[in-house]
Amino acid sequence: MSIQQNIEEIRQHIPPHVSLVCVSKFHPNEAIEEAYGSGERIFGESKVQEMCGKHETLPADISWHFIGHLQTNKIKYIVPFVSLIHGVDSYKLLVEINKHAAKVGKTVNCLLQIHIAREEKKFGFSADELIEMLGVGEWKDLKNIQLCGLMGMATYTDNLEQIRSEFRGLKSLFDQVKTFYFASETSFCELSMGMSDDYKIAIEEGSTLVRIGSSIFGIRQYN
Ligand SMILES: *Cc1c(COP(=O)(O)O)cnc(C)c1O
Numbered sequence: 193m194s195i196q197q198n199i200e201e202i203r204q205h206i207p208p209h210v211s212l213v214c215v216s217k218f219h220p221n222e223a224i225e226e227a228y229g230s231g232e233r234i235f236g237e238s239k240v241q242e243m244c245g246k247h248e249t250l251p252a253d254i255s256w257h258f259i260g261h262l263q264t265n266k267i268k269y270i271v272p273f274v275s276l277i278h279g280v281d282s283y284k285l286l287v288e289i290n291k292h293a294a295k296v297g298k299t300v301n302c303l304l305q306i307h308i309a310r311e312e313k314k315f316g317f318s319a320d321e322l323i324e325m326l327g328v329g330e331w332k333d334l335k336n337i338q339l340c341g342l343m344g345m346a347t348y349t350d351n352l353e354q355i356r357s358e359f360r361g362l363k364s365l366f367d368q369v370k371t372f373y374f375a376s377e378t379s380f381c382e383l384s385m386g387m388s389d390d391y392k393i394a395i396e397e398g399s400t401l402v403r404i405g406s407s408i409f410g411i412r413q414y415n
Pocket residue numbers: 215217238259260345387388389403404405406407
Protein backbone atom coordinates (compact mmCIF):
# COMPACT_ATOMS: atom_id res chain seq x y z
CA MET A 193 0.00 0.00 0.00
CA SER A 194 1.15 3.52 -0.71
CA ILE A 195 1.60 6.20 1.93
CA GLN A 196 -1.56 7.90 0.67
CA GLN A 197 -3.55 4.68 0.94
CA ASN A 198 -2.21 4.05 4.44
CA ILE A 199 -3.28 7.52 5.52
CA GLU A 200 -6.73 7.06 4.00
CA GLU A 201 -7.15 3.81 5.94
CA ILE A 202 -5.97 5.31 9.23
CA ARG A 203 -8.02 8.47 8.79
CA GLN A 204 -11.19 6.34 8.85
CA HIS A 205 -10.46 5.50 12.48
CA ILE A 206 -9.59 9.01 13.67
CA PRO A 207 -12.50 11.20 14.78
CA PRO A 208 -12.37 14.95 14.09
CA HIS A 209 -11.43 15.94 17.66
CA VAL A 210 -8.23 13.86 17.46
CA SER A 211 -5.15 15.14 15.61
CA LEU A 212 -2.85 12.89 13.63
CA VAL A 213 0.89 13.35 14.08
CA CYS A 214 2.60 11.62 11.15
CA VAL A 215 5.81 10.28 12.66
CA SER A 216 8.29 10.70 9.83
CA LYS A 217 11.53 10.04 11.72
CA PHE A 218 14.12 8.14 9.64
CA HIS A 219 12.03 8.64 6.48
CA PRO A 220 13.14 10.93 3.64
CA ASN A 221 11.57 14.17 2.47
CA GLU A 222 9.83 12.37 -0.41
CA ALA A 223 7.80 10.31 2.05
CA ILE A 224 6.76 13.44 3.92
CA GLU A 225 5.83 15.15 0.66
CA GLU A 226 3.55 12.25 -0.20
CA ALA A 227 1.76 12.52 3.14
CA TYR A 228 1.64 16.29 2.70
CA GLY A 229 -0.06 15.71 -0.64
CA SER A 230 -2.78 13.79 1.22
CA GLY A 231 -3.42 16.89 3.30
CA GLU A 232 -1.34 16.03 6.36
CA ARG A 233 0.35 19.00 8.04
CA ILE A 234 1.62 17.67 11.39
CA PHE A 235 4.87 15.70 11.36
CA GLY A 236 6.72 14.21 14.31
CA GLU A 237 10.49 13.81 14.56
CA SER A 238 12.70 12.42 17.30
CA LYS A 239 16.15 13.75 16.33
CA VAL A 240 16.96 17.46 16.47
CA GLN A 241 19.31 17.55 13.51
CA GLU A 242 16.96 15.56 11.31
CA MET A 243 13.98 17.75 12.19
CA CYS A 244 15.93 20.96 11.51
CA GLY A 245 17.07 19.71 8.11
CA LYS A 246 13.54 18.72 7.10
CA HIS A 247 12.11 21.99 8.39
CA GLU A 248 14.51 23.95 6.19
CA THR A 249 13.64 22.13 3.00
CA LEU A 250 9.94 21.26 3.31
CA PRO A 251 6.84 23.52 3.07
CA ALA A 252 6.60 26.26 5.68
CA ASP A 253 3.03 25.42 6.71
CA ILE A 254 4.09 22.12 8.28
CA SER A 255 3.71 21.90 12.07
CA TRP A 256 6.77 20.17 13.48
CA HIS A 257 6.28 18.17 16.64
CA PHE A 258 9.32 16.98 18.56
CA ILE A 259 8.54 13.56 20.04
CA GLY A 260 11.99 12.33 21.08
CA HIS A 261 14.14 12.74 24.14
CA LEU A 262 15.37 16.33 24.07
CA GLN A 263 18.88 17.11 25.27
CA THR A 264 19.36 20.54 26.82
CA ASN A 265 22.26 21.48 24.54
CA LYS A 266 20.02 21.06 21.47
CA ILE A 267 16.96 22.98 22.60
CA LYS A 268 18.08 26.18 20.91
CA TYR A 269 17.96 24.62 17.45
CA ILE A 270 14.27 23.71 17.55
CA VAL A 271 12.80 26.52 19.68
CA PRO A 272 12.47 28.98 16.76
CA PHE A 273 10.08 26.77 14.79
CA VAL A 274 8.78 23.81 16.82
CA SER A 275 4.97 23.67 17.26
CA LEU A 276 4.85 21.24 20.17
CA ILE A 277 7.41 19.37 22.27
CA HIS A 278 5.77 16.11 23.42
CA GLY A 279 8.33 14.61 25.75
CA VAL A 280 9.26 17.08 28.48
CA ASP A 281 10.34 14.73 31.23
CA SER A 282 11.91 16.94 33.90
CA TYR A 283 11.43 20.33 35.48
CA LYS A 284 15.02 21.17 34.59
CA LEU A 285 14.27 20.65 30.90
CA LEU A 286 11.22 22.90 31.17
CA VAL A 287 13.39 25.65 32.70
CA GLU A 288 15.93 25.31 29.89
CA ILE A 289 13.29 25.42 27.16
CA ASN A 290 11.84 28.53 28.80
CA LYS A 291 15.27 30.19 28.81
CA HIS A 292 15.81 29.65 25.10
CA ALA A 293 12.24 30.60 24.25
CA ALA A 294 12.63 33.88 26.14
CA LYS A 295 15.82 34.65 24.21
CA VAL A 296 13.96 34.54 20.91
CA GLY A 297 10.75 36.05 22.27
CA LYS A 298 8.61 32.96 21.79
CA THR A 299 6.21 30.85 23.81
CA VAL A 300 6.86 27.16 23.32
CA ASN A 301 4.06 24.62 23.62
CA CYS A 302 5.00 21.60 25.74
CA LEU A 303 3.49 18.34 26.92
CA LEU A 304 4.74 16.68 30.10
CA GLN A 305 5.72 13.08 29.54
CA ILE A 306 4.36 10.63 32.08
CA HIS A 307 5.83 7.20 32.65
CA ILE A 308 2.87 4.83 32.41
CA ALA A 309 4.46 1.64 31.09
CA ARG A 310 5.23 -1.25 33.38
CA GLU A 311 8.68 -1.55 31.82
CA GLU A 312 11.82 -0.31 33.54
CA LYS A 313 11.65 3.42 33.77
CA LYS A 314 13.09 5.18 30.74
CA PHE A 315 11.78 8.74 30.57
CA GLY A 316 8.94 10.63 32.14
CA PHE A 317 7.45 11.84 35.40
CA SER A 318 5.67 9.40 37.68
CA ALA A 319 2.19 10.53 38.71
CA ASP A 320 3.59 11.51 42.13
CA GLU A 321 6.46 13.49 40.63
CA LEU A 322 4.04 15.31 38.34
CA ILE A 323 1.72 16.29 41.16
CA GLU A 324 4.63 17.38 43.32
CA MET A 325 6.08 19.52 40.53
CA LEU A 326 2.74 21.15 39.79
CA GLY A 327 2.09 21.64 43.51
CA VAL A 328 5.37 23.48 44.10
CA GLY A 329 4.15 25.88 41.47
CA GLU A 330 7.44 27.38 40.22
CA TRP A 331 6.43 26.36 36.68
CA LYS A 332 3.95 29.26 36.74
CA ASP A 333 6.88 31.65 36.51
CA LEU A 334 8.05 30.14 33.22
CA LYS A 335 6.38 32.75 31.07
CA ASN A 336 7.71 31.42 27.76
CA ILE A 337 6.29 27.94 28.25
CA GLN A 338 2.72 26.94 27.51
CA LEU A 339 1.80 23.63 29.13
CA CYS A 340 -0.67 22.02 26.74
CA GLY A 341 -1.21 18.62 28.34
CA LEU A 342 0.32 15.20 28.94
CA MET A 343 1.97 12.50 26.84
CA GLY A 344 2.62 8.83 27.51
CA MET A 345 3.61 5.53 25.96
CA ALA A 346 2.07 2.21 26.93
CA THR A 347 4.07 -0.94 27.64
CA TYR A 348 5.32 -2.77 24.56
CA THR A 349 3.13 -5.86 24.91
CA ASP A 350 0.41 -7.91 23.20
CA ASN A 351 -1.76 -7.60 26.29
CA LEU A 352 -4.41 -5.19 25.08
CA GLU A 353 -6.09 -4.97 28.46
CA GLN A 354 -2.84 -3.83 30.02
CA ILE A 355 -2.38 -1.19 27.32
CA ARG A 356 -5.95 -0.01 27.82
CA SER A 357 -5.55 0.26 31.56
CA GLU A 358 -2.32 2.28 31.18
CA PHE A 359 -4.04 4.72 28.83
CA ARG A 360 -7.02 4.90 31.15
CA GLY A 361 -4.71 5.72 34.04
CA LEU A 362 -3.08 8.52 32.06
CA LYS A 363 -6.46 9.98 31.11
CA SER A 364 -7.53 9.94 34.73
CA LEU A 365 -4.29 11.68 35.77
CA PHE A 366 -4.89 14.24 33.03
CA ASP A 367 -8.43 14.94 34.30
CA GLN A 368 -7.15 15.26 37.85
CA VAL A 369 -4.40 17.79 37.09
CA LYS A 370 -6.65 19.63 34.65
CA THR A 371 -9.17 20.16 37.46
CA PHE A 372 -6.64 21.15 40.12
CA TYR A 373 -4.12 23.22 38.18
CA PHE A 374 -5.45 24.13 34.75
CA ALA A 375 -9.21 24.52 35.18
CA SER A 376 -9.15 28.00 33.66
CA GLU A 377 -6.46 27.24 31.07
CA THR A 378 -8.16 26.31 27.82
CA SER A 379 -4.80 25.50 26.22
CA PHE A 380 -4.21 22.60 28.64
CA CYS A 381 -6.31 20.22 26.55
CA GLU A 382 -4.03 17.70 24.82
CA LEU A 383 -3.49 14.07 25.71
CA SER A 384 -0.86 12.57 23.41
CA MET A 385 -1.18 8.79 23.47
CA GLY A 386 -1.37 6.05 20.86
CA MET A 387 1.03 4.79 18.18
CA SER A 388 0.63 2.46 15.18
CA ASP A 389 -0.22 -0.62 17.23
CA ASP A 390 -2.41 0.92 19.90
CA TYR A 391 -3.91 4.18 18.62
CA LYS A 392 -7.46 2.81 18.37
CA ILE A 393 -7.42 1.87 22.04
CA ALA A 394 -5.84 5.24 22.88
CA ILE A 395 -8.64 7.11 21.09
CA GLU A 396 -11.26 5.09 22.96
CA GLU A 397 -9.54 6.06 26.19
CA GLY A 398 -9.45 9.77 25.50
CA SER A 399 -6.42 10.57 23.33
CA THR A 400 -6.47 13.87 21.43
CA LEU A 401 -3.17 13.39 19.57
CA VAL A 402 -2.06 10.09 18.06
CA ARG A 403 1.56 9.64 16.92
CA ILE A 404 1.63 7.19 14.02
CA GLY A 405 4.78 6.23 12.12
CA SER A 406 5.21 2.74 10.69
CA SER A 407 1.55 2.24 9.73
CA ILE A 408 1.89 5.27 7.46
CA PHE A 409 5.48 5.18 6.23
CA GLY A 410 6.42 1.51 6.67
CA ILE A 411 9.33 0.02 8.58
CA ARG A 412 12.07 2.46 9.60
CA GLN A 413 15.63 1.76 8.46
CA TYR A 414 17.88 2.61 11.40
CA ASN A 415 21.49 2.97 10.44
C1 LIG B 1 8.65 6.43 16.85
C2 LIG B 1 7.62 6.94 17.78
C3 LIG B 1 6.25 6.84 17.47
C4 LIG B 1 5.72 6.12 16.25
O1 LIG B 1 5.77 4.74 16.44
P1 LIG B 1 5.07 3.72 15.38
O2 LIG B 1 4.96 2.47 16.15
O3 LIG B 1 6.00 3.63 14.23
O4 LIG B 1 3.76 4.30 15.02
C5 LIG B 1 5.35 7.40 18.35
N1 LIG B 1 5.74 8.03 19.47
C6 LIG B 1 7.05 8.15 19.80
C7 LIG B 1 7.41 8.87 21.06
C8 LIG B 1 8.02 7.60 18.98
O5 LIG B 1 9.31 7.71 19.33
